[in-house]
Amino acid sequence: MRQRHIFGEVFTLESIIAGVVFVVVVAVFVYALIGRRAGRQVTASQRAERPRLEAYYVGVLAAFSVFLVAWTAWQNHREHQTAAGPPVRVDVSSFQWCWSFNYPQAPDRRTVSGSCRGDDLPTLVVPTGRPVQLRLTSRDVIHSLWVPHLRYKMDAFPHHVNTFTLTLDKEGRWRGKCAEFCGERHRTMHFWIKAVSPDEYDRWLQDQPGGGQGAAV
Amino acid sequence: MTVTPPTAKAVTGGRPVPPSGWLGWVTSTDHKRIGVLTVGTSLVLLLAMGILALTMRAQLAQPEQQLVDTHTFNQLFTIHGSGMIYMVVTPFAIGMGVYLVPLQIGAPGIAMPRLTLLGYWLYALGAAVMLAGFATPLGAHADGWFSYPPMADSIHSPGAGSDLWIAGVFLATTGTIVMGWTVLWTVLRKRTHGMTMLRLPLFSWSMIATCLMVIGAFPALLAALGLLAVGRADPSIFDHNVWNIGYQHLFWFYGHPVVYVMFFPYLAAVAEVLAVFSGRRFFGYQGTVLSLLVFAALSMSVWGHHMFATGQAANDYYSLTSIALLVPAGVEYFSMLGTIAGGRLRFAPPMLFALAFIPQFLIGGLTGIMVGTPVIDYHVTDSYFVVAHLHYVLFAGSAFGLFAAVYFWFPKVTGVMLGHRLGRLHFWLLVIGANLTFLPMFALGYLGMPRRVSTYAAFEGFGWLNLLSSIGAAFLAAGVILFAVNVLWTLRKRTLGRAEKAPDDPWGGHTLEWATSSPPPRLNFTPEHPVPPVTSFAPLLDLRQRQEVTAVDRSPS
Numbered sequence: 001m002r003q004r005h006i007f008g009e010v011f012t013l014e015s016i017i018a019g020v021v022f023v024v025v026v027a028v029f030v031y032a033l034i035g036r037r038a039g040r041q042v043t044a045s046q047r048a049e050r051p052r053l054e055a056y057y058v059g060v061l062a063a064f065s066v067f068l069v070a071w072t073a074w075q076n077h078r079e080h081q082t083a084a085g086p087p088v089r090v091d092v093s094s095f096q097w098c099w100s101f102n103y104p105q106a107p108d109r110r111t112v113s114g115s116c117r118g119d120d121l122p123t124l125v126v127p128t129g130r131p132v133q134l135r136l137t138s139r140d141v142i143h144s145l146w147v148p149h150l151r152y153k154m155d156a157f158p159h160h161v162n163t164f165t166l167t168l169d170k171e172g173r174w175r176g177k178c179a180e181f182c183g184e185r186h187r188t189m190h191f192w193i194k195a196v197s198p199d200e201y202d203r204w205l206q207d208q209p210g211g212g213q214g215a216a217v
Numbered sequence: 218m219t220v221t222p223p224t225a226k227a228v229t230g231g232r233p234v235p236p237s238g239w240l241g242w243v244t245s246t247d248h249k250r251i252g253v254l255t256v257g258t259s260l261v262l263l264l265a266m267g268i269l270a271l272t273m274r275a276q277l278a279q280p281e282q283q284l285v286d287t288h289t290f291n292q293l294f295t296i297h298g299s300g301m302i303y304m305v306v307t308p309f310a311i312g313m314g315v316y317l318v319p320l321q322i323g324a325p326g327i328a329m330p331r332l333t334l335l336g337y338w339l340y341a342l343g344a345a346v347m348l349a350g351f352a353t354p355l356g357a358h359a360d361g362w363f364s365y366p367p368m369a370d371s372i373h374s375p376g377a378g379s380d381l382w383i384a385g386v387f388l389a390t391t392g393t394i395v396m397g398w399t400v401l402w403t404v405l406r407k408r409t410h411g412m413t414m415l416r417l418p419l420f421s422w423s424m425i426a427t428c429l430m431v432i433g434a435f436p437a438l439l440a441a442l443g444l445l446a447v448g449r450a451d452p453s454i455f456d457h458n459v460w461n462i463g464y465q466h467l468f469w470f471y472g473h474p475v476v477y478v479m480f481f482p483y484l485a486a487v488a489e490v491l492a493v494f495s496g497r498r499f500f501g502y503q504g505t506v507l508s509l510l511v512f513a514a515l516s517m518s519v520w521g522h523h524m525f526a527t528g529q530a531a532n533d534y535y536s537l538t539s540i541a542l543l544v545p546a547g548v549e550y551f552s553m554l555g556t557i558a559g560g561r562l563r564f565a566p567p568m569l570f571a572l573a574f575i576p577q578f579l580i581g582g583l584t585g586i587m588v589g590t591p592v593i594d595y596h597v598t599d600s601y602f603v604v605a606h607l608h609y610v611l612f613a614g615s616a617f618g619l620f621a622a623v624y625f626w627f628p629k630v631t632g633v634m635l636g637h638r639l640g641r642l643h644f645w646l647l648v649i650g651a652n653l654t655f656l657p658m659f660a661l662g663y664l665g666m667p668r669r670v671s672t673y674a675a676f677e678g679f680g681w682l683n684l685l686s687s688i689g690a691a692f693l694a695a696g697v698i699l700f701a702v703n704v705l706w707t708l709r710k711r712t713l714g715r716a717e718k719a720p721d722d723p724w725g726g727h728t729l730e731w732a733t734s735s736p737p738p739r740l741n742f743t744p745e746h747p748v749p750p751v752t753s754f755a756p757l758l759d760l761r762q763r764q765e766v767t768a769v770d771r772s773p774s
Binding site: 142180 | 287361456462497532557560563564595600665667668672673
């Protein structure tokens with residue numbers, strides 16, 4: 001859930017900053033609307049510029065953007081640090097219009113897929129507490145693997161493999177979606193991601209040799 | 218000695234008589250007619266694209282609706298997005314430049330008028346070609362306005378609609394580039410005596426920055442479209458990742474500067490309106506000019522922020538350049554707020570739209586910093602959060618600037634005043650509609666609604682937010698209908714001679730276009746309406762202030 005935590009921190013801070021800026025601008029705006037309307041017999045200022053004030057202001061803006069860039073870049077790198085220990089590897093293949101999850105570390109190199117019609121959604125089973133490396137590609141057009149609960153997505157390109165690592169800290173089941181428009185059934189191209197305890201994961205990986213449909217765990 | 222009666226040819230000095238009627242319009246080399254054609258065409262297309270959007274909002278109002286099928290829905294969002302960006306907001310901005318820049322700089326015409334007219338023809342032809350896709354058996358193009366391959370190749374998107382989309386967008390963009398060149402050349406080379414670069418009105422400066430981006434970035438779109446056309450002839454080229462990701466780079470190299478092409482002219486129109494209706498010179502002129510140029514330069518380096526989730530872009534770099542944009546944007550806000558905070562505000566319809574631009578565009582800008590942050594963008598890209606962000610920028614921002622400009626310059630262009638009461642009603646409906654439509658979309662994207670879905674399941678909980686958004690769209694529809702009625706009714710009254718005549722300078726304007734008659738004569742300035750002395754970027758304001766000083770000096774004390 002590293003992605004979710006980091007997203008939460010950055011999104012909260014940027015929302016607060018945005019909120020403060022918005023309030024300040026609206027305050028000046030409302031002052032002008034009420035205090036400077038022609039009905040109040042004000043006279044328009046003749047002052048065409050405030051270069052010194054503006055220079056300080058630009059300095060503040062520049063310092064601020066340096067902070068934002070540096071801090072968020074650091075968070076981005078923190079998000080993509082791979083945890084220690086050998087990862088669980090899952091090869092994800094996307095296609096029009098569903099997903100297939102391949103577990104190369106399973107004795108039978110298990111593949112889980114589905115049709116993404118109705119309730120027939122494939123389930124990506126992963127253990128909690130261990131890094132899970134997803135190797136993401138596509139068989140036809142560009143898709144994008146998005147798990148809103150994890151606050152993360154990555155595009156799946158044909159003839160190219162994108163890799164990223166997830167670590168889930170608690171058990172549960174969440175919905176994943178395709179986020180890149182991919183045609184007629186783009187909107188139903190969903191899957192489940194299910195986090196189970198490492199023991200249960202190992203049992204699942206070992207115990208069902210030859211099982212093509214892993215959706216019913 | 219016999220006197221031969223004058224013939225038409227003698228009157229025009231031997232040149233052929235220009236045709237009248239509609240033929241006169243579409244063959245005119247008068248920049249004002251070309252400008253009105255461009256702006257008028259894009260306004261008509263705005264109504265058409267709005268109807269597509271309303272159909273989509275109706276379809277999405279409730280979960281699991283089947284008002285239109287998925288294939289139709291995909292055509293709707295594709296043509297709505299393509300139409301609004303390539304054929305409404307961009308050409309309207311350039312069309313304003315074609316009309317206003319020669320007037321603002323005291324020139325009798327535009328540079329290369331025939332080329333400018335060719336630009337308009339290419340644009341109008343391109344729009345017709347793209348829309349012709351609806352008449353083909355498989356319908357119009359249906360892959361979104363950025364149409365990534367391989368989805369847009371001939372295997373995954375068969376049908377002539379996609380070919381027509383490529384051809385139409387190519388033609389329209391070529392036309393825009395041509396017009397961009399002539400406007401830039403005009404402002405650089407045809408300025409009147411005394412009109413130095415730092416006496417150019419802000420709107421003309423914005424057209425310099427805009428046209429530089431048009432010239433620098435738009436050819437990349439032509440290249441991307443060329444790549445797509447080759448790929449439709451031979452889809453096997455997209456078996457190589459380099460062409461898939463290469464298309465995205467080419468496309469977004471165009472696709473981000475175009476956002477500022479759709480922003481600067483409207484921002485500058487807002488700035489001129491704010492200054493005029495604050496009864497004062499625009500505050501911080503030089504800083505704003507500089508910020509426009511910095512903005513335009515940076516705009517060419519930010520394209521990869523559309524590709525954070527591709528795993529194939531240098532995210533830190535693009536985040537750096539994108540977030541750096543807050544500096545020039547902040548300077549522009551400083552100037553706008555400084556102008557109104559020291560002004561004497563009059564709330565005519567143009568001013569209402571210009572004022573609303575300030576907080577509404579700010580929402581688009583602040584969320585722009587968020588989507589320019591990779592950690593946030595991974596979650597919200599390709600979701601309704603981005604849809605909300607871009608509509609705050611382009612609708613709650615630029616379209617409000619567009620309407621401010623229409624209300625502001627309508628008397629100059631037509632010679633009659635646009636109805637004030639309907640204008641105010643239009644304004645309030647649009648404010649309610651824009652915020653009600655687009656604010657819920659931020660929440661929808663955050664909660665996990667992807668963009669470009671034709672419907673959604675009831676259990677996902679998106680229903681009530683979508684309903685709010687669709688209700689907002691109804692307000693927008695009502696507002697835009699009122700606007701159309703207002704314009705058509707005023708023009709009808711003008712034909713009947715019953716409309717309120719516009720004086721040369723109805724608002725107390727600052728720039729040269731307000732010194733000539735409404736509408737301006739064929740060559741813009743005449744001996745009766747000469748170009749006044751250009752003493753600053755607000756020459757008419759200077760003139761009035763000098764007259765006041767003289768009046769005070771002469772009055773007995």
